[in-house]
């Protein structure tokens with residue numbers, strides 16, 4: 096018997112019992128829908144996080160110093176000297192702490208970062224208006240501040256902050272600029288912070304030790320070289336590899352991708368369980384169907400149907416049912432992804448691979464769970480089958 | 485040619501053995517019309533199933549057109565049913581969801597013939613039984629006699645040499661029964677071997693030979 100013929104017979108058997116076929120499919124529909132929706136959601140999350148990591152700055156290397164013995168950081172000179180290491184194009188040391196800010200009646204708390212003029216370029220975070228810190232500000236320990244957009248908004252509202260005097264931990268500072276809004280990054284808020292000259296920060300926070308240094312590599316290719324040379328320098332200073340940590344953006348990106356990838360797989364896996372349950376539903380109905388059609392099977396056998404004819408017939412039937420369910424589930428998943436995309440800024444999309452995989456998987460489930468019932472049908476004794484009912 | 489030699493069929497029901505066929509020897513030559521009669525439960529259908537390769541005997545030899553049936557595999561048995569035998573049942577046994585035409589095409593589907601040729605043969609077979617106007621009717625839309633004629637068309641569409649009919653008129657009134665018998669005698673006159681089980685002496689009379697089965701044995705000294 097030809098495949099096309101078997102396929103036609105399956106469709107006619109399916110249409111003969113529409114409600115039952117639909118209910119049988121429902122399990123697969125829900126299964127494929129949740130697989131598709133959750134995987135595309137996971138993939139959306141991955142691309143969102145990737146975007147955020149890339150927004151930290153390009154070719155970025157982050158050095159964190161935990162210190163050894165009495166030394167818990169680098170001096171400004173040591174930090175700046177890293178700029179001349181091979182592969183390094185710019186260095187932005189940072190000294191951070193919490194501080195309170197006061198302007199007129201407003202009183203807020205936010206992080207305070209002492210930075211150098213290269214900070215904006217290295218961290219890819221530009222000035223929205225006003226000016227950024229310059230070398231002279233550091234040389235003279237100027238009491239000037241560049242506000243993050245959120246701090247500016249909270250302290251000044253609609254007022255123009257440029258030139259205004261604020262108090263940081265009680266000391267008078269002049270606002271010289273405001274940073275662009277950047278949104279939340281990984282583990283820190285970019286907008287809820289204030290930048291002041293690093294030298295001023297050392298005095299204000301009573302801390303000379305610089306423990307965070309952002310380093311920009313010359314190019315994506317030179318990131319590894321820069322990491323090696325910076326590590327070599329730090330090893331010379333601390334004589335202990337545990338005194339510092341060097342992370343680069345590419346590593347971070349691959350870590351993040353690994354985590355979100357695992358998460359996506361897990362979500363898909365959980366959803367796949369419901370697909371499996373759908374498969375069991377199909378097996379159940381196919382078994383009922385074999386019993387109901389025992390006499391028909393007997394007739395077919397009397398007319399010369401071979402074991403494989405009956406086997407294919409029922410396998411194709413369960414594959415058609417679950418494949419149709421898979422197609423409907425896929426379309427619903429696509430619809431859900433489109434809706435999420437339209438009504439939120441979550442970038443979901445059903446990729447071609449996911450679509451093909453979901454369909455192939457649902458047809459596979461149909462075949463797998465159809466094997467037993469189909470075998471049962473194909474093995475029926477023709478005389479006994481003809482005597483049924 | 486059909487050659488049965490000391491055929492036995494024994495069913496085991498727990499401790500008890502039921503000898504449905506108890507040593508049947510019978511030769512049916514090509515082109516012959518044979519009526520098998522006998523009381524209910526005597527083993528007629530059991531014999532028919534064995535002749536039709538639906539079932540295999542517990543012991544004995546059965547040679548169908550030169551081949552020993554007990555040596556055939558399941559697939560070969562299916563093939564024998566498809567090419568050597570045409571079945572007609574008391575209860576018609578048509579597929580309920582398929583049209584008359586599709587029902588008649590079924591044996592040819594299992595033979596792997598392409599759709600166009602199947603259709604051609606099926607239309608011709610239905611014409612032969614006088615159902616040209618009912619090609620696209622489903623069994624529920626046909627009378628009993630018409631359904632049985634569709635079943636006859638299905639039995640002859642594959643051009644099998646042997647037609648086996650198990651009480652073909654058993655469910656029909658006398659007029660429809662006569663129509664069905666007309667078609668069957670016509671087939672016989674065209675050279676088909678016809679084996680017919682019946683309770684009706686008038687139907688049996690239409691066959692040139694009659695055998696009677698009682699308790700799984702052929703009655704000796706009958707019109708053999």
Ligand SMILES: Nc1ncnc2c1ncn2[C@@H]1O[C@H](COP(=O)(O)OP(=O)(O)OP(=O)(O)O)[C@@H](O)[C@H]1O
Pocket residue numbers: 495496497502503504522523524525526527528529530531
């Ligand atoms: N599967 C089976 N298991 C046990 N016994 C069986 C089985 N099939 C048939 N028999 C027995 O074999 C005997 C012959 O049955 P069969 O159906 O051949 O009778 P029959 O002559 O066709 O009767 P009828 O005229 O009523 O159709 C009966 O006694 C029946 O009970």
Ligand SMILES: [Mg+2]
Pocket residue numbers: 528529530650
């Ligand atoms: Mg019988």
